[in-house]
Amino acid sequence: MPDLREYAGAGGYAGLRAALKMTPTEVQGMVKAANLRGRGGAGFPTGVKWGAVPLGPAARRPKYLVVNADEMEPGVMKDRLLMEGNPHQLIEGIIIAAHAIEAEHAFIFIRLAYREAAERLRRAIAEATAHGYLGENILGSGFSLDIRVHRSAGRYICGEETALLNALEGKRPIPRAKPPFPQTVGLWGQPTVVNNVETLCNVPHILRNGPEWFRGLSRSADGGTKLYGASGRVRRPGAWELPMGTPLREILEAHAGGMEEGYQLRGLLPGGASTDFLTPAHLDLPMDFASVMGAGSRLGTGTIVVLDDRTCPVSLLISLEQFFARESCGWCTPCREGLPWVVRLLRALEDGDGRQEDIARLEEHTRLLGPGRTFCALAPGAMEPLQSALHYFREDFTRHVTERGCPWRKELVV
Amino acid sequence: MLTEQERHEIDEEVAAVRGHARAAVVEALKVVQRRRGWVSDDDLRDVAACLGMTPAEVDAVATFYNKIFRRRVGRHVLLICDSVSCWIVGYHALLEHLRARWGLELGATTADDRFTLLPVACLGLCEQAPAMLLDGELYGNLTPARLDAILATHE
Numbered sequence: 214m215p216d217l218r219e220y221a222g223a224g225g226y227a228g229l230r231a232a233l234k235m236t237p238t239e240v241q242g243m244v245k246a247a248n249l250r251g252r253g254g255a256g257f258p259t260g261v262k263w264g265a266v267p268l269g270p271a272a273r274r275p276k277y278l279v280v281n282a283d284e285m286e287p288g289v290m291k292d293r294l295l296m297e298g299n300p301h302q303l304i305e306g307i308i309i310a311a312h313a314i315e316a317e318h319a320f321i322f323i324r325l326a327y328r329e330a331a332e333r334l335r336r337a338i339a340e341a342t343a344h345g346y347l348g349e350n351i352l353g354s355g356f357s358l359d360i361r362v363h364r365s366a367g368r369y370i371c372g373e374e375t376a377l378l379n380a381l382e383g384k385r386p387i388p389r390a391k392p393p394f395p396q397t398v399g400l401w402g403q404p405t406v407v408n409n410v411e412t413l414c415n416v417p418h419i420l421r422n423g424p425e426w427f428r429g430l431s432r433s434a435d436g437g438t439k440l441y442g443a444s445g446r447v448r449r450p451g452a453w454e455l456p457m458g459t460p461l462r463e464i465l466e467a468h469a470g471g472m473e474e475g476y477q478l479r480g481l482l483p484g485g486a487s488t489d490f491l492t493p494a495h496l497d498l499p500m501d502f503a504s505v506m507g508a509g510s511r512l513g514t515g516t517i518v519v520l521d522d523r524t525c526p527v528s529l530l531i532s533l534e535q536f537f538a539r540e541s542c543g544w545c546t547p548c549r550e551g552l553p554w555v556v557r558l559l560r561a562l563e564d565g566d567g568r569q570e571d572i573a574r575l576e577e578h579t580r581l582l583g584p585g586r587t588f589c590a591l592a593p594g595a596m597e598p599l600q601s602a603l604h605y606f607r608e609d610f611t612r613h614v615t616e617r618g619c620p621w622r623k624e625l626v627v
Numbered sequence: 628m629l630t631e632q633e634r635h636e637i638d639e640e641v642a643a644v645r646g647h648a649r650a651a652v653v654e655a656l657k658v659v660q661r662r663r664g665w666v667s668d669d670d671l672r673d674v675a676a677c678l679g680m681t682p683a684e685v686d687a688v689a690t691f692y693n694k695i696f697r698r699r700v701g702r703h704v705l706l707i708c709d710s711v712s713c714w715i716v717g718y719h720a721l722l723e724h725l726r727a728r729w730g731l732e733l734g735a736t737t738a739d740d741r742f743t744l745l746p747v748a749c750l751g752l753c754e755q756a757p758a759m760l761l762d763g764e765l766y767g768n769l770t771p772a773r774l775d776a777i778l779a780t781h782e
Contacts, residue, residue, distance in 0.1 A: 260746075284751050285748055286749065287749035293751045295650075326750050326762075327751065328764075328765075365652075365692070369692040370749055381646065382650055383649035383650040383688065384649075385691050401647065442754065444712035444715075444716075444753035444756055446715060483695060516753070518711050518712055518715075520715070528709060529714065532714040533710075533711060536749070539746075539748065539755075
């Protein structure tokens with residue numbers, strides 16, 4: 214892990230020096246021109262998000278920048294690697310983003326399991342403060358900022374930005390109604406921006422090298438690079454920084470080393486647990502926001518979970534839906550009651566108690582828990598792998614009924 | 628009753644969040660849990676008093692988080708990841724081994740109070756699956772043999 218001297222020696226904090234010579238609006242303009250889209254999963258344009266914050270002497274103070282480092286989506290580990298590997302890159306991104314919205318306080322909201330990352334960030338913050346990159350009157354610019362690391366205590370919903378704000382305030386972390394959006398009414402009711410770790414790690418490079426350079430890194434319309442990952446039965450599970458729009462095949466074959474000996478690719482979740490399955494027919498798909506959406510899924514976090522031919526898709530869905538059922542905050546009825554019901558239906562299929570109409574009932578749930586029916590995106594996200602599995606792996610579901618149990622669990626065959 | 632030291636640590640957390648005392652609630656609960664292992668009803672009331680909150684407000688937070696324990700746990704808490712990546716590459720084998728070799732059941736504490744085993748959502752160590760969190764420490768690339776070696780050092 215580079216310390217401040219090594220980071221600065223490699224060009225670190227040059228982006229900050231450039232940013233501090235610009236107005237907040239100019240910094241926002243650079244990031245908009247770079248086509249940086251949020252890397253937390255939703256892909257909202259970062260500069261546009263910042264642009265909704267009131268600026269100038271009339272704006273309410275204080276304002277806050279909050280870093281979402283809660284990373285609890287199953288199959289996702291990219292932000293941990295960024296924070297452990299180069300904490301100063303994130304710190305620099307935070308300072309630039311805070312300057313762009315004129316925020317005076319920043320919080321890093323990090324999950325409890327990431328102790329090592331939290332410690333490295335705290336050390337980096339202390340180093341940056343000692344060298345004048347943080348604190349009062351940063352590098353003589355008149356801009357001041359402090360960063361506090363908040364370690365959470367484990368709950369997926371805290372990654373939803375408004376639940377995260379409630380968590381920071383010491384309330385029960387259920388999501389808030391939107392609008393108003395955090396940019397105007399956020400932490401303690403003040404203007405606030407919540408950005409993902411990877412998103413902010415891109416910002417110093419945009420400021421240092423310019424938007425054109427950043428767009429040129431990409432193989433798609435979305436600017437920059439992306440941290441792609443792969444886990445499951447691949448030879449080399451891991452994460453790699455590659456041009457945005459790198460095809461799935463290249464990620465899985467050239468970087469993840471292909472499938473483990475004896476396993477075939479059956480399907481994949483392109484960007485975490487809450488994205489629709491894709492199949493081997495999609496291997497030539499460029500991994501960018503528009504292309505993956507065009508194939509009926511979402512880029513999400515870009516960290517791929519691989520389903521092999523020796524893992525039962527129905528069993529895998531039990532793991533996925535059990536996760537969502539357990540992590541539902543319980544605030545709205547469809548999510549609180551519907552997700553455990555989905556798990557029961559899947560378990561019944563797996564245990565040989567399923568009936569043909571249960572498959573139709575699962576399909577019904579993908580609509581009843583879909584977009585617009587619930588308070589936040591948790592339940593609709595949970596339905597994405599389910600609806601696509603029902604489409605691509607239909608025969609596997611049917612076999613669980615006709616063979617009275619899971620064909621993969623030999624001991625259960627009646 | 629909270630100790631002097633615990634009160635002091637909670638006061639420091641309150642001071643750090645500048646005028647928003649209840650924002651220190653998660654850290655205050657962790658202060659209590661660090662020494663006692665879990666948060667009893669009495670501890671919860673003491674934390675509430677320190678922060679100017681009602682016990683119900685503190686409990687609404689405490690019961691929400693899955694790493695704040697409102698019931699007694701063993702000396703070591705083992706959180707085993709059962710999310711997709713771990714599920715695919717070896718969660719079941721580890722669970723079976725924990726049951727057969729160590730007598731651990733999900734949601735239970737061993738009779739000698741040595742271990743509590745709980746399921747946990749993705750730990751963000753997917754490239755090193757299967758993974759667990761033992762007393763706050765992440766462990767990846769687990770096999771039954773590696774698990775035995777780790778658990779043996781936790782009396």
